[in-house]
Amino acid sequence: MYEFAYHRPGSVSEAVSLAGDHADGKLLAGGQTLLPTMKQRLAGPSDLIDLSRIDDLRGISVKDGVVTIKALTRHVTVATSPEVKAAIPALAALAGMIGDPAVRNKGTIGGSVANNDPAADYPSACLALGATITTNKRAIKADDFFQGMFETALEEGEIITSISFPVADKANYQKFRNPASRYALVGVFVAKVGAHVRVAVTGAGSRGVFRVADFEAALEASFTPAALDGLAVPASGLNSDIHADAEYRAHLITVMAKRAVAAAA
Amino acid sequence: MTATGIGASVRRKEDFRFITGKGRYTDDINRPGQTYAFFVRSPHAHAAINGIDASAALKMKGVLAVLTGDDIAADKVGGLICGWMIHSKDGSPMKAGAHPALAQGKVRYVGDHVAVVIAETYTIARDAAEKVVVDYTVLPANADTASAARPGAPVVHDVAPDNMVYDWKLGEKEPTDAAFAKAAHVTTLEIVNNRLVPNPMEPRAAVGDYDEGSECFTLYTTSQNPHVARLVLSAFIGIAPEHKLRVIAPDVGGGFGSKIFIYAEETICVWAAKKVRRPVKWTSDRTEAFLADAHGRDHVTHAQLALDAAGKILGLRVKTTANLGAYLSTFSSAVPTYLYAPLLSGQYNIPAIYAEVDGVYTNTAPVDAYRGAGRPEATFVIERLMEVAAREIGRDPAEFRRQNFVTTFPHQTPVIMCYDGGDYPQALDKALELADYANIGKRKAESARKGLLRGIGISAYIEACGIAPSAAVGSLGAGVGLWESAEIRVNPVGTVEVLTGSHSHGQGHETTFAQLVSDRLGISIDNVAIIHGDTDKVQMGMGTYGSRSGAVGMSAIVKALDKIEAKAKKVAGHVLEASPEDIEFKDGKFSVKGTDKAIDFASLALQAYVAHKFSGQELEPGLKEGAFYDPTNFTFPAGVHICELEIDPQTGIVTIDKWTAVDDFGNLINPMIVEGQVHGGIAQGVGQALFEGAVYNKDGQLLTASYMDYQMPRAGDLLSYDIAVTNTPCPSNPLGIKGCGEAGAIASPPAVINALTDAVGHEDVPMPATPQVLWRAAQRAVQKIAAQ
Amino acid sequence: MTAVSMTVNGQIVSADIDPRTLLVQFLREQLRLTGTHVGCDTSQCGCCVVHVNGDALKSCTTLALTCDGAQIVTIEGLATGDVLHPMQAAFRENHGLQCGFCTPGMIMTAVELVRRKGANLDEHTIREELEGNLCRCTGYHNIVKAIAAGAQAMGAAAE
Structure with a gap:
């Protein structure tokens, strides 16, 4: 790692002020992506602002059909939360598929969403469930939040405080893992609320997580796997690497979407 | 059999320290005043070095030195060597390009060693390494095996303008061509044996130390063969004479071949320790391990099998191009030649075999022995050919194999090997039964109903372990003999130290070797200590690789035990006032035949040392014997592995359902360890077949340089295996044992690919058969089913 | 340099450290607790797993400073005196290790797994839970057996 100055604020306002003071600094949540990146010297923040002691940023609540998960809530907590399991089982299941047990014991939802890794799992849930990302400044709709690979609507000094997921009638997440890294090679989150269906795909898009309008339309007409017969996301614009070329990813999106619908229905 | 003797599944003596965190691996060792080395590595696959500017690095606080190829040259440090001479067909010697420990004028692969920074801490060394400015002229590079020797390919070493290290052959061409001329059927396959990265969980590490008073060097390192390391560092690289160089390989966290070799980093640590007059430590990170550990496999092969009308094999013809990387690593030249082609006969009667192997240079990491080393590649060729030939002529693959098995021994193949014993049909029968081969059709139909493709694949492998005898390997070009040493030191109280030249890095020698000694001397296994891995303690040895430690290392112990017993009987004769010929040794007691006069082993040991009962003129005091054992032959473990699996054609995901292994390792010392x-071994072979592949892009950049891109087999990818054994004791060593360390890795890749090709109904399934590969392969099967 | 203090295997330790210091470096280099190993750079091999406030964490992906005030247990702290933890004993009894390098991380992962999921673990669960622990020697067969047996023994000991 390159040298950095370490800060451990006790409150969100203190963290915001530190972030404002250190433009080349980074917020450290669980660190399960940031620290490996720094170890490999692919990132060299001047300052690390360790959020781990801001206890206000932990916790899960369910109210008025909305599951609100505070930013520093760990994946293991979401995966095992009786509230989340009851309200949106697909969300708990997704959290249980991130990384491995030790990573889930440390990694946080806020860190994952803020990083917007194109192969991360949570962005698909945010987008498909129509989540709202709340920061110290404002509330941002998921549709506006994710803006491309590692790009989000977050401004400098802005800290995610919680993420709210409206409860869906039906939802499911199907993950096809990258065989080596175990990140999502293709992950498809399908959610149905009333007549509306949202389908979000992670891992596959060269600009990060995205929705699939014609899948959504077809599923709104008939929420069955067969409704997706013959439909496919065009391979152009999808990632291609040694594990999966764009054509294979395009194929997997349809397969995973069908399986998600079957599991959700 | 006693509870701790030969044949008992004794729980391992070494485990206590490992399960309590008290193992002592190289990186756990710290010397007073220790400094840290970090290597500046080439980011280019091929480039000329115009200059190295270390001035900024040297100005940094805590930096002691930045050393380059010029310093190596000035100190006359010799280059790294390849210890096995291979001759081309025309009799010319292989073309070995110079391999300096730090590059001189040119870099030849990504990760090649350009300079080393020595600093007070690892972090400073790494920071400073980024400040070393290297002026490169990037040259065209080639990483591809098949095209390496084609005209116009970038030249890696001037000594080999066509990138050919050698063009070598084994067997006779004319009789083989004649066999093919009269064949009723010829099966032809194009095979790529994928490049692998060994990946022992402990990365390589070294601590070099120099004592100015005694002028002695010490190297602590992750080695499978510390004596060979010392020999090479002394005799060839010229760091220090052997009596001034101690090499210690403490606990070593796996090797799989990759820790046999004498690498640049370890060499530099010893050399630099004297230069900076401080101990120098280097620990590889995983990325460096991917870049610079010797890789394995990487063959491109054209293979043909000739059959007569009845399905009997007439001949085998193989042409292989083997990628040896950018430099010849320590034993690299032997792997695709003498460790490969002599195994092409498999378990079969093949009257004529002709193999040609071109070893080529590319701009990639050196390629050398990795678990199995040549034998997995050979087994893959013959077992794929057998499977495909059976399918082509409409025969059951199991019965086709049986028809062609070698059944009488000794059996001389056309490619050097003389198989000394075995019972191949027995292993096949047992495996077919355990795998419920007879009912595979029903299971396939059940899978098909679920839209899944089920396949079963057989691999009947043979391997050759414990390369030997020394004179024979010498005649084939080996630079060393492949014997083993043992020394038994009986202490006055009857405890025993066994000094062995074998090295345990997971194999459990501290237990199995102790079982042998305990069994033979009738003493508690707790009173036997196995000492290895230190050239100051063990005089000489050849180390552990090629599944040789049982067959060769333990045989040396047997020989030393024979001498101990003979000497002890003489002592007993004096103590019991009888002729040594009348002394019997049984169950830890020396007794006079036909009497009740006896002395136990511990008391006898004491008598040997107090030496009151005999004169030193007629019998030397003490009880310590040494032996060097040179085998008469290889050992030939063999067996049958059967893989049954199911592919989801929608995703290409494969699930291995059942793994059956029936192996003949001769007599077993510790079945649990075997x-x-x-x-x-199976896990690594399945890894090769399904998951693992080192991929370089066309510029020679390694795309799989971490676990993010190189898939290691995980627990969830694998299954519990059904293991059974048969036993035809090996006639070529006193214990009747064969090697077991590599069998799984040798047997399993063709079993997997034969099962996959069975499932998809065609032969076009390359390794690693990743989900993407299998999805594409399965589409053809799905289309075929739809068409029906 | 920044001050840090934590409890490691029951003992309070304090030091001034470079903020870059990872927990694994603190344990291995500062405290000379070398049972915790480093096998990769990408948080995947699990050789470095220790318990931080009861959670199994990858100590190569945790800053030592983040652990200020925490309770750490490493492989060296698992046995009670000379009495092995049931999971340690199960690894030996079932030949769940060969070279021993991944073993500390395996055992620490397994112990926490039992705490989370109980003593009755089926093979599938154990294999899935080892997602973050690599072993190159054993093919996992005996590790899976060892964890199942160790879990039962932990359950029996807790009763």
């Missing part, structure tokens, strides 16, 4: 070796 089974463990088989498990691990």
Whole structure:
């Protein structure tokens, strides 16, 4: 790692002020992506602002059909939360598929969403469930939040405080893992609320997580796997690497979407 | 059999320290005043070095030195060597390009060693390494095996303008061509044996130390063969004479071949320790391990099998191009030649075999022995050919194999090997039964109903372990003999130290070797200590690789035990006032035949040392004997592995359902440990078949340089294996044992690919058969089913 | 340099450290607790797993400073005196290790797994839970057996 100055604020306002003071600094949540990146010297923040002691940023609540998960809530907590399991089982299941047990014991939802890794799992849930990302400044709709690979609507000094997921009638997440890294090679989150269906795909898009309008339309007409017969996301614009070329990813999106619908229905 | 003797599944003596965190691996060792080395590595696959500017690095606080190829040259440090001479067909010697420990004028692969920074801490060394400015002229590079020797390919070493290290052959061409001329059927396959990265969980590490008073060097390192390391560092690289160089390989966290070799980093640590007059430590990170550990496999092969009308094999013809990387690593030249082609006969009667192997240079990491080393490649060729030939002529693959098995021994193949014993049909029968081969059709139909493709694949492998005898390997070009040493030191109280030249890095020698000694001397296994891995303690040895430690290392112990017994009987004769010929040794007691006069082993040991009962003129005091054992032949473990699996054609995901392994390792010392070796070997072989592949892009950049891109087999990818054994004791060593360390890795890749090709109904399934590969392969099967 | 203090295997330790210090470096280099190993750079091999406030964490992906005030247990702290933890004993009894390098991380992962999921673990669960622990020697067969047996023994000991 390159040298950095370490800060451990006790409150969100203190963290915001530190972030404002250190433009080349980074917020450290669980660190399960940031620290490996720094170890490999692919990132060299001047300052690390360790959020781990801001206890206000932990916790899960369910109210008025909305599951609100505070930013520093760990994946293991979401995966095992009786509230989340009851309200949106697909969300708990997704959290249980991130990384491995030790990573889930440390990694946080806020860190994952803020990083917007194109192969991360949570962005698909945010987008498909129509989540709202709340920061110290404002509330941002998921549709506006994710803006491309590692790009989000977050401004400098802005800290995610919680993420709210409206409860869906039906939802499911199907993950096809990258065989080596175990990140999502293709992950498809399908959610149905009333007549509306949202389908979000992670891992596959060269600009990060995205929705699939014609899948959504077809599923709104008939929420069955067969409704997706013959439909496919065009391979152009999808990632291609040694594990999966764009054509294979395009194929997997349809397969995973069908399986998600079957599991959700 | 006693509870701790030969044949008992004794729980391992070494485990206590490992399960309590008290193992002592190289990186756990710290010397007073220790400094840290970090290597500046080439980011280019091929480039000329115009200059190295270390001035900024040297100005940094805590930096002691930045050393380059010029310093190596000035100190006359010799280059790294390849210890096995291979001759081309025309009799010319292989073309070995110079291999300096730090590059001189040119870099030849990504990760090649350009300079080393020595600093007070690892972090400073790494920071400073980024400040070393290297002026490169990037040259065209080639990483591809098949095209390496084609006209116009970038030249890696001037000594080999066509990138050919050698063009070598084994067997006779004319009789083989004649066999093909009269064949009723010829099966032809194009095979790529994928490049692998060994990946022991402990990365390589070294601590070099120099004592100015005694002018002695010490190297602590992750080695499978510390004596060979010392020999090479002394005699060839010229760091220090052997009596001034101690090499210690403490606990070593796996090797799989990759820790046999004498690498640049370890060499530099010893050399630099004297230069900076401080101990120098280097620990590889995983990325460096991917870049610079010797890789394995990487063959491109054209293979043909000729059959007569009745399905009898007439001949085998193989042409292989083997990628040796950018430099010849320590034993690299032997792997695709003498460790490969002599195994092409498999378990079969093949009257004529002709193999040609071109070893080529590319701009990639050196390629050398990795678990199995040549034998997995050979087994893959013959077992794929057997499977495909059976399918082509409409025969059951199991019965086709049986028809062609070698059944009488000794059996001389056309490619050097003389198989000394075995019972191949027995292993096949047992495996077919355990795998419920007879009912595979029903299971396939059940899978098909679920839209899944089920396949079964057989691999009947043979391997050759414990390369020997020394005179024979010498005649084939080996630079060393492949014997083993043992020394038994009986202490006055009857405890025993066994000094062995074998090295345990997971194999459990501290237990199995102790079982042998305990069994033979009738003493508690707790009173036997196995000492290895230190050239100051063990005089000489050849180390552990090629599944040789049982067959060769333990045989040396047997020979030393014979001498101990003979000497002890003489002592007993004096103590019991009888002629040594009348002394019997049984169950830890020396007794006079036909009397009740006896002395136990511990008391006898004391008598040997107090030496009151005999004169030193007629019998030397003490009880310590040494032996060097040179085998008469290889050992030939063999067996049958059967893989049954199911592919989801929608995703290409494969699930291995059942793994059956029936192996003939001869007599077993510790069945628990043998089974463990088989498990691990299968996992690595399945890894090769399904998951692992080192991929370089066309510029020679390694795309799989971490676990983010190189898939290691995980627990969830694998299954519990069904293991059984047969036993035809090996006639070529006193214990009747064969090697077991590599069998799983040798047997399993063709079993997997034969099962996959069975499932998809065609032969076009390359390794690693990743989900993407299998999805594409399965589409053809799905289309075929739809068409029906 | 920044001050840090934590409890490691029951003992309070304090030091001034470079903020870059990872927990694994603190344990291995500062405290000379070398049972915790480093096998990769990408948080995947699990050789470095220790318990931080009861959670199994990858100590190569945790800053030592983040652990200020925490309770750490490493492989060296698992046995009670000379009495092995049931999971340690199960690894030996079932030949769940060969070279021993991944073993500390395996055992620490397994112990926490039992705490989370109980003593009755089926093979599938154990294999899935080892997602973050690599072993190159054993093919996992005996590790899976060892964890199942160790879990039962932990359950029996807790009763």
